[in-house]
Amino acid sequence: MTASLTRPSFDYDYSESPMVQEAAVRSQVSFAHVKLFRAGPLLLDCGLAVNDIQVNYHTYGRPAEEAVLVLHALTGDSAVHAWWPDFLGVGRPLDPSREFIICGNVLGGCNGSSGPEDLPPGATLSLRDMARAGRALLEHLGVRRVKIVGCSMGGMLAYAWLLENPDMVDRAVIVAAPARHSPWAVGLNTAARNAIALAPGGEGLKVARQIAILSYRSPESLAQKQPHRASGEQPVVGYLQHHGEKLAARFSEESYLAITQAMDAFQPSARELASIRVPVLGIGISSDLLYTAREVRDSVTTLPFGEYWELHSPHGHDAFLMDPGHLPGVVQEFWEASN
Structure with missing residues (x-):
C-alpha cells in the first residue's frame, strides 16, 4: 500500500482549553489527511473495490510504533481535544507526553474522510470496512501495535477492530457500546x-x-x-x-x-466474540437508554478476557462526555495494568 500526504490549510485553536494548550506545548500535535489504497484497492464487504480513500486524522504526541487509537462516535470527528477534554492531556488516560495518540475520521464520515458520495454507485459500508481502512492509516503512520478506546459508535467499531485486526490490538476500552444493536x-x-x-x-x-x-x-x-x-x-x-x-x-x-x-448491520456471532483473546474493559452507564448497562455488560463479559465497570450518572448515554466522574481513572488503571 502506498499513500500520499497533504496538509490542509487550517488548524484548530488549542487555546480554548488550558489543559489541551499545555499538552500542545509539551508534545507534537498534528492534523492531516492522507490518500490510502492507491496501489491496491480496499475490498468492501458489499463486494465492491475502492481506491484512493482519503482519511482525515489527528495525532497527539511523538510518532511511535506503539500507539493509542481513539475511535469517535457517530457524528464525531478526529479532534479528540474538542470533544473529550477530560481524557486528553498530561496525566490523563490519553497523555501525549507519554504515548502516541491517533484518531481518524471514519471512512464514510463527512469531516474530510471519503464519504458515501465518493464510493462506487450501489456501495454500502460496514464497520469492518472502517476497521480495515483504519488499519491502513496506522500502517501509513508506522504503527504496529495499539491500545484502543472507542465511545458509542466507536465502541462498536472497536469490536470490529478486535475481529478484523487482532494482530494489532493489545487491549481495548469500549465505552457505552454493545457488540451488536438491539x-x-x-x-x-x-x-x-x-x-x-x-x-x-x-x-x-x-x-x-x-x-x-x-x-x-x-x-x-x-x-x-x-x-x-x-x-x-x-x-x-x-x-x-x-x-x-x-x-x-x-x-x-x-x-x-x-x-x-453499518451499525445496524454489525451483528458478530457468539463464536466470533469468543475468538477475541485480548483484555477488554467495557464501560456501561447506569442511566443509558440507548445502550443499556446490561447490554454493555452482557457483551463484554462473554469475551474470554472481558471485564465490566459501570459509570453511575443521571445523564444517560452521553454521561461519558457530560459527567465522566471516575471514568478517566478507571481507564488509566486499565491501561497501566498492561505495563
Missing part, C-alpha cells in the same frame, strides 16, 4: 433514517438528531438540564431545535444514513 437501537436508527427520507435537504436530519438526542439523555437528565416551566415554550423544545440545526449545519445526510446502516 431491536430498540435499530428502531431508533430506522426512525431517524425515515425522517431524512421524508424530508431531505436538511430538515429530516434535524429531526433525526432530535430523535438521537432524546436517546442520548435520560428523563432525569432532561429534567435537570431543561426543567419544566409553568407557562410558555418548554426549554426542551428549544434545546432539541438547537441541536437539530447545529448538526444539519455540519453533518451530511448521506453519512448519517451510511454509518447508522
Whole structure:
C-alpha cells in the first residue's frame, strides 16, 4: 500500500482549553489527511473495490510504533481535544507526553474522510470496512501495535477492530457500546433514517438528531438540564431545535444514513466474540437508554478476557462526555495494568 500526504490549510485553536494548550506545548500535535489504497484497492464487504480513500486524522504526541487509537462516535470527528477534554492531556488516560495518540475520521464520515458520495454507485459500508481502512492509516503512520478506546459508535467499531485486526490490538476500552444493536437501537436508527427520507435537504436530519438526542439523555437528565416551566415554550423544545440545526449545519445526510446502516448491520456471532483473546474493559452507564448497562455488560463479559465497570450518572448515554466522574481513572488503571 502506498499513500500520499497533504496538509490542509487550517488548524484548530488549542487555546480554548488550558489543559489541551499545555499538552500542545509539551508534545507534537498534528492534523492531516492522507490518500490510502492507491496501489491496491480496499475490498468492501458489499463486494465492491475502492481506491484512493482519503482519511482525515489527528495525532497527539511523538510518532511511535506503539500507539493509542481513539475511535469517535457517530457524528464525531478526529479532534479528540474538542470533544473529550477530560481524557486528553498530561496525566490523563490519553497523555501525549507519554504515548502516541491517533484518531481518524471514519471512512464514510463527512469531516474530510471519503464519504458515501465518493464510493462506487450501489456501495454500502460496514464497520469492518472502517476497521480495515483504519488499519491502513496506522500502517501509513508506522504503527504496529495499539491500545484502543472507542465511545458509542466507536465502541462498536472497536469490536470490529478486535475481529478484523487482532494482530494489532493489545487491549481495548469500549465505552457505552454493545457488540451488536438491539431491536430498540435499530428502531431508533430506522426512525431517524425515515425522517431524512421524508424530508431531505436538511430538515429530516434535524429531526433525526432530535430523535438521537432524546436517546442520548435520560428523563432525569432532561429534567435537570431543561426543567419544566409553568407557562410558555418548554426549554426542551428549544434545546432539541438547537441541536437539530447545529448538526444539519455540519453533518451530511448521506453519512448519517451510511454509518447508522453499518451499525445496524454489525451483528458478530457468539463464536466470533469468543475468538477475541485480548483484555477488554467495557464501560456501561447506569442511566443509558440507548445502550443499556446490561447490554454493555452482557457483551463484554462473554469475551474470554472481558471485564465490566459501570459509570453511575443521571445523564444517560452521553454521561461519558457530560459527567465522566471516575471514568478517566478507571481507564488509566486499565491501561497501566498492561505495563
